[in-house]
Amino acid sequence: MxxxxxxxxxxxxxxxxxxxxxxxxVDRVVLLEGAVGSEANVEYSRNLAEKLEGDFRNLxxxxxxxxxxxxxxxxxAAFEQAYDLINEExxxxxxxxxxxAETDRREVWVNVxxxxxxxxxxxxxxxxxxxxxxxxxxxxxxxYYTAPEKYLETELAECLRTGLELAGAAADGDxxxxxxxxxxxxxxxxEGRQLIEEFDERGTTVGAKEFDGSHVIxxxxxxxxxxxxxxxxxxxxxxxxxEFDSVSGLAETLAxxxxxxxxxxxxxxVIYNVDRLGPGGKGYVxxxxxxxxxxxxxxxxxxxxxxxxxxxxxVPVRDRQT
Numbered sequence: 001m002x003x004x005x006x007x008x009x010x011x012x013x014x015x016x017x018x019x020x021x022x023x024x025x026v027d028r029v030v031l032l033e034g035a036v037g038s039e040a041n042v043e044y045s046r047n048l049a050e051k052l053e054g055d056f057r058n059l060x061x062x063x064x065x066x067x068x069x070x071x072x073x074x075x076x077a078a079f080e081q082a083y084d085l086i087n088e089e090x091x092x093x094x095x096x097x098x099x100x101a102e103t104d105r106r107e108v109w110v111n112v113x114x115x116x117x118x119x120x121x122x123x124x125x126x127x128x129x130x131x132x133x134x135x136x137x138x139x140x141x142x143x144y145y146t147a148p149e150k151y152l153e154t155e156l157a158e159c160l161r162t163g164l165e166l167a168g169a170a171a172d173g174d175x176x177x178x179x180x181x182x183x184x185x186x187x188x189x190x191e192g193r194q195l196i197e198e199f200d201e202r203g204t205t206v207g208a209k210e211f212d213g214s215h216v217i218x219x220x221x222x223x224x225x226x227x228x229x230x231x232x233x234x235x236x237x238x239x240x241x242x243e244f245d246s247v248s249g250l251a252e253t254l255a256x257x258x259x260x261x262x263x264x265x266x267x268x269x270v271i272y273n274v275d276r277l278g279p280g281g282k283g284y285v286x287x288x289x290x291x292x293x294x295x296x297x298x299x300x301x302x303x304x305x306x307x308x309x310x311x312x313x314x315v316p317v318r319d320r321q322t
Contacts, residue, residue, distance in 0.1 A: 001106045003028040003089045004062075005082070007069065007123060008049045009114035010041075010203040014146040016055055017208035018215030026062045029053075030085065034072040034115065048203060072115060078122030086110065086130055090137055109142045131283070139279050144216045149207030152199050159192050225282050227305070231273050233258070235284060238298045239306035246293035247271050277302070 002024070006015050008031050019026050033049045035042060049066055056062045067085075071077055089108045110127045112120040127143045166185055198206065208215040227235065237254050244250040251270035255262040274296060277285040284302035287294040298306060 001027045002109060003030065003106055004109045004111060005030045005032070005085060005089070005123070006052075006111045007032045007034075007115035007119050008045055008052065009034070009072075009116065009119075010044060010048070011114040011148070012048055012052065012202045013207050014113040014148055015052060015111060016059070018144075018146045020059055021208060021210075021215050024216075026056065026060045028089075029056045029062050029064045030089075031064060031066045032069050032081075032115075033066060034119075035068045035070055044203075069115075069119060073118050075118040075122045078119045079126045082110070082123040082126035083130065086127055086141065090130075090134070090140060105137075105140055107140045107142065109144060111144060111146070113144075113146045135280050135283070138283050146215055146217065147209040147211070149209050152195065152202070152204050152206060156195055156199065159188065159195055162188050163192065227282070227284070228273075230269070231277055231282075231284075232309075234270065234273050234277060235298065235302060235306055238285065238296070238302070239310075243295055243297035245290070245295060247274055247296055248293075250274070250296055 004019070004026055006029060008015065018024075029052075031049045031052055033042075033045050053064045053066060056064050069078065069081065086108050089106060092106060108127075110123050112124050114120075124143050127141050131138045131141050162184070166188060211217060233254060234250070237250065237257065238244070241253060244253070247270060248267060251267045252262050254270060255266055260266060274285055274287070275281060277283075278287055279285075279299075284299055284305055285296060286299045286302075287296050289295075
């Protein structure tokens with residue numbers, strides 16, 4: 001079961017479009033509306049939340065809940081509210097239609113695309129903190145962002161600039177061709193009405209941009225534990241070779257690159273370090289069961305770690321000896 005936690009700012013598409021386009025399973029949605037700001041801003045956020053509530057239900061079959069953020073500029077309050085909400089969702093017991101408890105564990109997806117930065121950062125940091133505190137649930141918590149295909153603010157600004165130019169020319173008694181200006185005025189009125197209609201319908205952005213086959217850009221969390229020297233070797237080996245069919249295959253490759261004998265002791269050492277780097281530990285390695293073996297590869301944050309430390313990659317023993 002998937003719960004999506006969504007602070008609602010002035011975006012519509014970025015909140016629901018990626019889930020529809022990527023055909024994600026959405027069972028429950030918590031929509032958070034801002035209660036501080038101008039009356040127009042609060043009303044606008046409330047109207048979008050109401051529209052999203054209906055569309056999540058009709059398009060994705062999700063149940064929805066609406067809550068209020070007391071202040072969209074209070075980072076501490078946003079962090080606290082997100083922290084409590086995410087933990088509650090992780091601990092909630094899902095039930096089937098017949099009242100029986102569901103066996104699948106609930107996943108929580110936190111959308112940080114909308115709302116002012118204090119809320120987005122507060123929610124993202126809360127999600128990452130819970131990952132660190134509950135390493136056994138690391139794979140159940142996801143923080144993601146969606147980029148828009150178009151920003152309406154820039155088009156609205158260009159449209160307003162054109163209108164101001166036309167109004168200024170009329171006020172100054174400009175003697176340019178009147179018929180030409182009439183044509184521009186009619187075009188401006190048409191464009192302006194379309195933009196305002198689109199703005200009222202969709203908010204400040206339009207669409208959801210696709211990156212690498214997905215409209216969701218998941219934001220990985222780094223471990224708060226340092227990487228030990230042998231763990232570095234494991235990570236760099238995975239970075240160089242990609243996915244291994246089994247931990248034994250990884251151990252054999254690592255032994256060969258280090259010029260060491262492949263023994264049961266060495267294999268156990270690799271298994272131990274992969275476990276420390278896995279989902280229940282530092283989160284740099286992913287494992288997927290394949291028969292009696294586990295396919296092993298770097299997680300997203302593991303890939304970023306290897307990329308960031310590439311200049312510090314140790315030279316294999318066999319290479320140092322030649």
